[in-house]
Amino acid sequence: MSELETFLNQVAARYRRALLMRAGLLAGLSLGALGVLAWRLRTMGVSAVWSVGVPVVVGLGGIAGLGWWARARWVSRQGAAAHLDRTLDLQQRLITAAEYSRMASPPALYAALAQEVAQHCSSRHPRFPKPFDHAMGMLLAALLLFLFWPHQQLVRQAAVQPPGEQPTAPTPLKTPPESQPDAAAQPQQRRADSQPSSASQQSSGSQQAAPSSGQNSASQESSAQASSPQGPSSTEHAQAAADRQSSKSHHAKGSRKDQRSGASPGSTQGTGSERNASTAASQQIAAQAQSSNQGTSGTSAGNQEAMKGEIQRLLKEVSGELQELQTQLASAQRQPDPKAGTSTDPELYESPMPDDLNAGAQSLPITLPTDTATTKTPRPSAGVGRPAAEASSATPQMTAEQAALTDRPADESPSARQPIPPEYRGVFDRLQHDSPPSEQTP
Amino acid sequence: MTPQPLTVQPEEFRKTFDALSEELHRVIVGQDEVIERLLIAFFAGGHALLEGVPGLGKTLLAKSVAHALGLSFKRIQCTPDLMPADILGTQLVVEREGRKQFEFAKGPVFTQVLLADEINRATPKTQSALLEAMEERQVTVSGTTFRLEEPFFVMATQNPIEMEGTFPLPEAQLDRFFFKILVDYPSAEELSQILRQTTVVDTASVRAVVPTERAHAWILNARRLVREVLVASAVEEYVVRLVTSTRPDDNGADNAAKRFLRYGASPRGAQAILMGAKAHALIKGRVHVSFEDIDRVLLPALNHRVVLSFEAEADRRTTTEILAELTEPLRAAATRT
Numbered sequence: 001m002s003e004l005e006t007f008l009n010q011v012a013a014r015y016r017r018a019l020l021m022r023a024g025l026l027a028g029l030s031l032g033a034l035g036v037l038a039w040r041l042r043t044m045g046v047s048a049v050w051s052v053g054v055p056v057v058v059g060l061g062g063i064a065g066l067g068w069w070a071r072a073r074w075v076s077r078q079g080a081a082a083h084l085d086r087t088l089d090l091q092q093r094l095i096t097a098a099e100y101s102r103m104a105s106p107p108a109l110y111a112a113l114a115q116e117v118a119q120h121c122s123s124r125h126p127r128f129p130k131p132f133d134h135a136m137g138m139l140l141a142a143l144l145l146f147l148f149w150p151h152q153q154l155v156r157q158a159a160v161q162p163p164g165e166q167p168t169a170p171t172p173l174k175t176p177p178e179s180q181p182d183a184a185a186q187p188q189q190r191r192a193d194s195q196p197s198s199a200s201q202q203s204s205g206s207q208q209a210a211p212s213s214g215q216n217s218a219s220q221e222s223s224a225q226a227s228s229p230q231g232p233s234s235t236e237h238a239q240a241a242a243d244r245q246s247s248k249s250h251h252a253k254g255s256r257k258d259q260r261s262g263a264s265p266g267s268t269q270g271t272g273s274e275r276n277a278s279t280a281a282s283q284q285i286a287a288q289a290q291s292s293n294q295g296t297s298g299t300s301a302g303n304q305e306a307m308k309g310e311i312q313r314l315l316k317e318v319s320g321e322l323q324e325l326q327t328q329l330a331s332a333q334r335q336p337d338p339k340a341g342t343s344t345d346p347e348l349y350e351s352p353m354p355d356d357l358n359a360g361a362q363s364l365p366i367t368l369p370t371d372t373a374t375t376k377t378p379r380p381s382a383g384v385g386r387p388a389a390e391a392s393s394a395t396p397q398m399t400a401e402q403a404a405l406t407d408r409p410a411d412e413s414p415s416a417r418q419p420i421p422p423e424y425r426g427v428f429d430r431l432q433h434d435s436p437p438s439e440q441t442p
Numbered sequence: 443m444t445p446q447p448l449t450v451q452p453e454e455f456r457k458t459f460d461a462l463s464e465e466l467h468r469v470i471v472g473q474d475e476v477i478e479r480l481l482i483a484f485f486a487g488g489h490a491l492l493e494g495v496p497g498l499g500k501t502l503l504a505k506s507v508a509h510a511l512g513l514s515f516k517r518i519q520c521t522p523d524l525m526p527a528d529i530l531g532t533q534l535v536v537e538r539e540g541r542k543q544f545e546f547a548k549g550p551v552f553t554q555v556l557l558a559d560e561i562n563r564a565t566p567k568t569q570s571a572l573l574e575a576m577e578e579r580q581v582t583v584s585g586t587t588f589r590l591e592e593p594f595f596v597m598a599t600q601n602p603i604e605m606e607g608t609f610p611l612p613e614a615q616l617d618r619f620f621f622k623i624l625v626d627y628p629s630a631e632e633l634s635q636i637l638r639q640t641t642v643v644d645t646a647s648v649r650a651v652v653p654t655e656r657a658h659a660w661i662l663n664a665r666r667l668v669r670e671v672l673v674a675s676a677v678e679e680y681v682v683r684l685v686t687s688t689r690p691d692d693n694g695a696d697n698a699a700k701r702f703l704r705y706g707a708s709p710r711g712a713q714a715i716l717m718g719a720k721a722h723a724l725i726k727g728r729v730h731v732s733f734e735d736i737d738r739v740l741l742p743a744l745n746h747r748v749v750l751s752f753e754a755e756a757d758r759r760t761t762t763e764i765l766a767e768l769t770e771p772l773r774a775a776a777t778r779t
Contacts, residue, residue, distance in 0.1 A: 082676070086777075091732035096674040108448050109670050109729040116729070 004101050004114055005077075007121065008094070012080035014128050023070045025132065027063060029139040034059045036146040088124045093117050448670065449663040452729050458664070459485075459725045461651045465510045468646045470503050471639065472632035478725070479623045479742050480507060480597070485724075486717040487665050488620020489576050489596040491561075491611075491746065495603055498625045501559055504597040508555035512650040512657035513593065516553040520564035522607065526571035530581050546583060551575050554591055561598040562608040569615055572596065576618045593661045613705070613749065620714050621739075622746035671720035672730040678716070680736060680776045685712040687768045688748050696771075702754035702764045707747040714743040733776050741765060 034055040041051035075083070081094035097117045100110045420428050459481060466477050476492075480503065483490040492500045501517070508515030518529055531549035535542055550556065551572070561569065575581050579590045598619070600611070616622070628636060639646060652660050686692055689706030690699045699706070718739035719731045726735070745761040754764060 091728070091734060092674055092677060093728075093730060093732075095676055096672050096730040099674050100672055107670060107672060109452070109672055112452060112729045113672055 002101050002114075004097055004117060008077045008081055008098055011084060011126065012075050012077045015075035015080055015083070018128055018130070019070060019073055019075065022133075022136075023066055025136055026139065027066055029136065029143060030062050030066075031059055033139060033143045033146060034062075036143060040146060040149075084121075084126050088120065088126060090117070090120055093120065448667055450660065450667045452667065452724055452727070455485075455664055455667055455724050456727050458651060458660075462510050465648055465651050466503070466506050469506050469639075469648055470499055471635045472628045473499070473503070473625065476503070476623050476625055479621050479739075482718050482721040482725070482739065483621040483623075483742075484511070484593075484595050485661075485664055485668050486620060486714075486721045487593075487668075488714060488717070489598070489618065491616070491619040491622045492597060492599045492625055493602055493622060494599075494625030495627075496601055498627065500599040500625055501557060504555070504557040504599070506648040507597070508557075509648045510651050511555070511661065512652045512654035513554035513595070513661075514591075515555045515557070516550040517557040517559060518550050519559050520561050520568070522563060522565055522609075524564050524568050526568050529568060529571050530575070530583055533584055544584075546586065546588070548588070549581075551581060552588070552590060554593055554595065556594070556596045558596060558598040560601060562600040562610055564609065566609050566612065569609065569611060573615055573618065592658070593665070616746045617708055617710055619746060621718065621742040623742055624745075668717065668721045668724060671723050673716065673720070674730070676776075677719075677731050677733065677736065680733060680772070681712055681715050681719075683772050683776075684715065684736070684740060684769055685709075685744075687772060688744065688765070690751075696768055698764060698767045702751050702757075702759055703748050704751045705749040707744050711744050711747040714747075715739055718743055733773070737769075737773060740769060 038051050038055040041055075042048070044051075078095060078098055081098040084090065085092050085094045093113065093116060097110070097113050100106045100113070103110075462481060463474075463477055467474075470477060480490050480492075484507070492503070494500055505515060505517075518524070527549065529549050529551050531547050531552070533544040534547045536545045537543075538545075558564075558572065561572075575590060575594070576596050579592065579594050581588045581590065596619075601608075650657070685707045687696060688699060688703060688711075689695060690703045692699075692706070715736060716731070719735035722735040722738050723729070723731045728735075741762055744765055748761060748765070750759070750761060750764070
């Protein structure tokens with residue numbers, strides 16, 4: 001093996017080593033990033049299928065892509081020569097020398113070429129690709145970002161959450177809960193701000209009630225803040241339900257068209273009394289829940305029992321009303337149904353015609369003169385057969401014309417048959433009898 | 443098989459080439475590219491077609507090359523009444539030893555450097571008389587074949603503006619020219635120098651760089667050296683891609699080739715590119731061909747070997763423009779890999 005071949009083999013090996021190092025680094029960083037992603041998803045409470053399966057699939061795809069990438073960039077000895085030619089501006093000296101070096105009897109000028117190559121390579125030093133580049137830096141940054149992103153809050157929520165329960169909405173990663181409180185928590189905070197003296201007791205009461213309800217938060221303040229983005233408390237749930245019900249009842253008072261296009265079609269099915277009853281019941285529940293919340297905020301566990309009893313009583317009332325509504329509904333269903341597609345079908349026509357129009361079976365209030373006029377000339381044959389004498393005499397009479405063949409030639413122009421005015425008759429006769437003038441050549 | 447030793451070394455070739463170029467520049471002001479291409483065509487073993495308007499020194503250049511190389515020189519002024527026998531020679535009846543016999547009188551083609559001035563004024567019959575001489579280096583008259591003396595180099599000139607009464611060279615004959623060299627106007631500075639050199643009593647003349655007694659051998663060895671220059675397979679593939687890119691009917695033909703070219707370059711064009719590149723590499727002091735050498739000789743080797751389409755002529759597109767458009771992406775790809 002010649003010196004040139006040895007040199008090219010060394011260069012190719014260095015390129016391959018650099019490529020393999022780079023591929024390994026890329027693979028390691030990518031797998032690390034995917035592992036961290038899987039761990040973060042798991043701590044956020046995402047199911048195992050998604051938190052593990054997706055990173056595994058992405059990782060396998062990435063490894064396959066990396067293999068293809070490394071194979072496409074695999075450097076042969078000739079490839080190393082071409083790369084050196086390009087980077088060292090050797091003007092294809094190395095690839096030429098590499099080709100001729102393998103020949104058993106190289107041509108006469110090969111020695112000169114090998115000498116040239118040795119001179120150029122000794123004066124210039126090739127640069128090899130670095131395994132760590134921008135792509136690596138980006139991947140490393142992504143990995144570090146995943147690792148050190150503030151996520152204690154998520155871990156705490158996952159620990160607080162019961163094992164079978166899924167979070168209603170994941171907390172956004174970019175905004176910590178202190179900076180952007182949830183919209184549902186804002187009214188509570190506003191209430192606390194507007195009642196600095198009396199509400200302080202309430203807030204302290206609610207803060208004391210939180211640990212008693214079983215939540216293992218570290219501090220009371222943080223527990224209140226942590227629960228707000230996770231979802232409203234039972235009081236807030238009731239308040240929100242009451243708000244929704246009040247909005248529904250407000251919509252129910254609107255027109256029928258508005259009710260059809262409303263967001264709650266079920267509420268529009270019932271009658272007005274049913275709606276009023278259900279609305280009143282829900283409002284009562286909301287009010288009771290609010291009052292019970294306020295009541296429990298300053299009381300102990302004994303009060304909770306009283307509150308439970310009150311809630312049960314309200315539930316009974318609501319169930320009674322529901323039974324009443326069901327009976328009303330059943331009686332309404334016993335009435336004969338309108339036939340579909342007929343005028344009794346209320347769904348067929350938008351609004352029925354007023355009854356007074358059809359009541360008297362009266363025709364349109366317009367009377368034409370022809371409706372009452374008497375006929376003076378009755379048709380004798382009622383329009384069938386021969387016409388009346390008056391009518392037949394009034395029609396234009398046509399006499400049959402006898403057709404006869406003319407003795408004139410067919411190609412005679414129609415103008416010739418026009419009558420000749422008498423003042424020109426003589427001229428025409430003369431022209432007809434006289435011979436045509438002959439042309440005389442000079 | 444051991445390689446035969448080279449009589450002419452690359453360094454000696456480069457020095458002689460530089461000396462020739464310098465000597466020619468004593469009488470020809472400027473036109474560096476023309477002189478370089480003419481000498482490349484000569485050392486590559488081809489023939490050159492010089493195209494330019496009258497008065498640019500084409501005939502002077504041809505004569506000077508012959509003198510500088512120490513070779514015999516003859517000139518044919520082509521006219522419409524020039525006959526093939528006027529070029530090749532004819533059988534004459536001579537009386538010798540009391541007997542009359544035919545004897546072949548050699549024409550001007552029997553020389554080493556032949557200048558066919560205004561070749562497109564000769565009739566196609568006369569033009570074709572040069573075909574065998576240019577390609578086969580032999581002449582057949584009355585069934586007798588005569589070998590031409592090596593080195594045989596034909597330089598033809600033609601005037602592109604006076605087309606009346608001319609006979610444009612057929613494609614077959616154009617293809618036999620190694621290079622078509624376009625001679626352009628000199629610049630203002632060069633024109634001033636021309637005036638200073640040629641309007642005085644003592645005008646410059648060309649001396650023989652290669653002594654006449656050994657010119658024949660030296661030139662043949664130099665031509666062998668050119669053929670010995672090393673070429674990598676990647677460079678050969680580049681030449682092949684360049685030539686095939688000019689074929690409009692090829693499967694992967696470029697849009698420009700399909701639109702503007704009627705016929706592409708022949709294999710002889712590829713040979714001309716590679717041989718010219720070899721000679722160019724030697725004059726640049728290298729013993730191998732690079733992509734740069736190929737690019738340098740591409741236009742003179744191909745611009746008379748492609749036939750423009752009607753659309754190209756209607757759009758007034760030149761062969762040089764179209765070839766540059768075709769080869770630009772190939773050149774970029776070759777330098778990337």
